[in-house]
Structure formats: C-alpha cells, structure tokens
Amino acid sequence: MGFFPSRGTRRLGSLSLFFALGSFVWGYNIGIIATLYVNNGWTKALHKPNAAQKGLITAIYYLGTWLSYVFLSSLASDRLGRRYAALAGTIVSCIGGAVQCGASGKTAYASMIIGRIISGFGNAVISTSVPLYQSEIAPARRRGGVVVMNHIGMVSGLAVAFWVGYAVSHWPGKTGFNEGWRLSVAIQFIPAVFFCIGLPFVPDTPRWLLEKGRTEEAKKALVYLRGAEDRPEVIQPELQDIKQNIESNNSITEASWSELFTNPDLFARLWRGALLQFMAQMCGATAIKYYLPTVFLALGLSKDLSLMASGIESTLKIGCTIMEMLIIDKLGRKKTLLLGCAVMSLAMIINGALPLAYPNNKNHASDYACIVFIFFFSFGYSVGFGPNAWVYGTEIFPTYIRAKGINIAASAGAIGSIVVGQFFPVGIQNIGSKTYFIFFAINAASMIIMIIWYPETKGKTLEEMDGLFGKLLNENDVEGHGSGGIAGGKRHDDGEEAVEQQAVEVDAGKR
Numbered sequence: 001m002g003f004f005p006s007r008g009t010r011r012l013g014s015l016s017l018f019f020a021l022g023s024f025v026w027g028y029n030i031g032i033i034a035t036l037y038v039n040n041g042w043t044k045a046l047h048k049p050n051a052a053q054k055g056l057i058t059a060i061y062y063l064g065t066w067l068s069y070v071f072l073s074s075l076a077s078d079r080l081g082r083r084y085a086a087l088a089g090t091i092v093s094c095i096g097g098a099v100q101c102g103a104s105g106k107t108a109y110a111s112m113i114i115g116r117i118i119s120g121f122g123n124a125v126i127s128t129s130v131p132l133y134q135s136e137i138a139p140a141r142r143r144g145g146v147v148v149m150n151h152i153g154m155v156s157g158l159a160v161a162f163w164v165g166y167a168v169s170h171w172p173g174k175t176g177f178n179e180g181w182r183l184s185v186a187i188q189f190i191p192a193v194f195f196c197i198g199l200p201f202v203p204d205t206p207r208w209l210l211e212k213g214r215t216e217e218a219k220k221a222l223v224y225l226r227g228a229e230d231r232p233e234v235i236q237p238e239l240q241d242i243k244q245n246i247e248s249n250n251s252i253t254e255a256s257w258s259e260l261f262t263n264p265d266l267f268a269r270l271w272r273g274a275l276l277q278f279m280a281q282m283c284g285a286t287a288i289k290y291y292l293p294t295v296f297l298a299l300g301l302s303k304d305l306s307l308m309a310s311g312i313e314s315t316l317k318i319g320c321t322i323m324e325m326l327i328i329d330k331l332g333r334k335k336t337l338l339l340g341c342a343v344m345s346l347a348m349i350i351n352g353a354l355p356l357a358y359p360n361n362k363n364h365a366s367d368y369a370c371i372v373f374i375f376f377f378s379f380g381y382s383v384g385f386g387p388n389a390w391v392y393g394t395e396i397f398p399t400y401i402r403a404k405g406i407n408i409a410a411s412a413g414a415i416g417s418i419v420v421g422q423f424f425p426v427g428i429q430n431i432g433s434k435t436y437f438i439f440f441a442i443n444a445a446s447m448i449i450m451i452i453w454y455p456e457t458k459g460k461t462l463e464e465m466d467g468l469f470g471k472l473l474n475e476n477d478v479e480g481h482g483s484g485g486i487a488g489g490k491r492h493d494d495g496e497e498a499v500e501q502q503a504v505e506v507d508a509g510k511r
Helices: 007-036 040-045 051-080 082-101 105-137 140-168 173-186 189-201 206-211 215-225 232-249 257-262 264-282 285-298 303-331 333-357 364-383 385-395 399-453 462-475 486-510
Strands: none
Touching (some): 007 082, 007 105, 007 140, 007 173, 007 189, 040 173, 051 082, 082 105, 082 173, 105 140, 105 206, 105 399, 140 173, 140 303, 140 385, 206 232, 215 232, 232 399, 257 264, 257 399, 264 285, 264 462, 285 303, 285 364, 285 399, 303 333, 303 364, 303 385, 333 385, 333 399
C-alpha cells in the first residue's frame, strides 16, 4: 500500500495542477502572438506592421504587466486572496484577448496595442498569484517541485499556442485567411472558463487566512491540504510555526512598499529576487518565446516548417520542465540555475557565430546546427531561469510582505522583457546574428553573479528564510547559509512527515 500516494499528496498535486491551468492561459497568451507575426491574414489586418511596430506589440504587453505588478497584483493577492486574485487576473486577460480578436479596420493596430496592454495587466496577476498559492500550500521539501508546475502550465500554454497557430495556417480559403488568426487568439477563453469556474471551490492558503485572522478557516484548510481529517492534531506543529512567524512579522501592522527598500534584511531578498527575474528575461528567453517562428524563417525554414518546429520546441519544453520538477528539490535552486545558464551561453554563442561564418543560408548544416542549439537553449531555460525565477522569488519573502516582494521582483522581469521585446527584431534587422552575442554575455555574467551572491534555499521552510537571510546579512558569508533555522525546520518537517504517515495509514486501513 506504500506505493500509493497519501491523501494529502494527492490533494497537493491536484490543486497544483489545477492552478497550472491559470499559468496555461498566461503561456497561451504569450505564445499565440508569436504565430501571428508570421500569419498573412494578421499582417494584412494590421496593415503590414514593420519590425519596430512588431517589437512595440511585444514590449507593450510587458508595460501592462509592469503596471500591474507595481499597482495591482500585490493589492489583489493581499486583499482578495491568492485564488480570487487569479480569478480577477484571468477575467482581465480574457477582456484583453477579446479586444485583440476584434482588431480591424483603420484602428486595428491601436486595438492590438490596447488589447495587449490589458492582457498584460491580467496575466501579471495570474503569474504571481498562481506560484504564490502553490508555494504557500506546499511542505518545504516539496515546494520547489510544486511551484515548477506553474512553469509547466505556462510552457504547455506556449506549446498549444504554437500548434494552434500551425493548424490555422492550413485553414484554406478567404475565411481561413481573415478569421483563422482571430480564432487562434479566442481559443484561450476555453481553459480560462474552466479555471474561473473551479477557483471558488478550492481552499484559500492557510498562511493568507492566518494573516487575515481567520484561524479556524486556516486550520480547516491545512487539515484538508495535509489529508489529516482523521487526526487533525498532527497539523498543529506546522500551523503553529506559520502562526508564530506571522505574529512576529505583524508587529508592522501594514507593510509598505518602502519597507522592502529600507529594511536591510528585506532588501537583501528583494534585489536578489528582482535581479533573478530581470536576468531570466534578458538571457534571451523573451526573444525566443515571441519570435521563434521568425527566427526559424531566418534560418531557412519555410513558414509551415517554422511553425511546426516552434510547436515541437515548445512541446519538448514541457518534458524538460517536468524533469526540472523532479530534480529541483534534490539538486537545489542554485545548481539548476547554473546548469541552465551554461547551456544557454553555449547555445547563444553558436547562434551568433555560425551565421557570421556562413551567411545568407549558404550552408544548410550551419543553419540546422543553429536550430538544434535553439532547442538546447530551451532545455537550459526550462531547467534554469524559467521555473527557478518564480520558485526562488516566491519562497524568500516573509508572509506579511510576500505578495509585495514577489510583485516588485516580477516587475523587474517585465522591464527586461520590454527591453528585449523591443530591441530584438530591430537588432536582428540591423546587426543580424551578432545580437545573440549580447545574450551570451548576459548569461555568462549571470553565472558569476549567482555563484557569488545567491544562497541555496532548497529544503527551507518559508519561516526559515528569516534565519537564512539574516545570517547572510550579518555574516556576509554566502557559503554555508543552510545552517540557519535547522532546529525549527526539523520540527516542522517532522510534523509534515507525521501528517503524511498518518494519511498513508488511514488510506491503507480503508483499503
């Protein structure tokens, strides 16, 4: 009977998978725009936008996300709770999608810009509330793998978007030409509806409920999450740890944004989370996500093959991210980040050098090598920055200011995306493959930064991060941070083990 997962494990997996549906909507919204850039019907409807105009369509989305991260996302997560914040974000994202679907006539380009801003506004809320929910319901030793489901949902949305773009490109006739791209944008409404219907029926996170003084609801939620209905007392150690941490932090009744910048301990976390999100976009990921079919076209593939290759690349990302989910809590955040950066650096230098050595697609072997190394880049991102930027960012902030910290950090990622989204098509047009050398340099610099300044957070409870970053601040010693809070963590983990063991026993008895 020990081969069967416990009741708590099944619930944890189901909830994390359900919330990944929200990330799917977010990923689909990103991926579908890349297919539009090579869709003739969309190009005609928007009056043949040039490289700079396409760059603006990409970048303006991240202006929406930045505004939302700074002014809306944190407020929604703190006031509404993680699940209803995700609900609000999904609705706003769908409104943006509807505006994009309706783009036509002389105002088509303006409608696309407005729709992209609105979608960015909503997706920013989804992209923070989903991993925030996942991190707060998970035991410490499983948190990394659980939050990686956020990224699995996102890359699944990307993959489906590319395959939908590929499918509608084969829709024949005038109707397919004019309406195919609109249908591809509208398909995001299907998963969004299922996500919105299910959200009111899932529990709020115990941490958020305790933060709002709803102790009994928090206890019931934790009992449900750990599958401990038959012995509710076994969740007391974990509940007490969370409660004590919140009470100690709530000496500040209402945390302000300035606290993140003026409190040295919090700022030590903030700049690391923000820089990680910034590097995660400046490494070249935004360029690959938004311009992948265009990149494949430049390497000599036909439009049909470019869309197909983009779908294959995004599908393989799902497998790579699942692999990361299985190893992140064993290898840790830092090692997987470094591995990812090393692989991405190699991929970018190859894509920069080979087209210079063999220009104008004269050497097909060179072009195919570049395509292969784009797949290598995707592997590196999927085991590195892609999931880790969110895993690391969601776990380092204390409860009372976690939503604000995550949103400020994520806003730095939005800035990176604005920069890359705007300059990449223009860079390719003017300096060609030399653009990839910039991404190589960023990835190489990122490795050095992470080696020196980023402590490992693997296996730490959310409450133990205070000790970890306090040690970092007081001793200025990056190596050996893992000692902070061991005693408290042991007690907490023992409590989790007890809950799971009891759940296994109960399930076995019922069988």
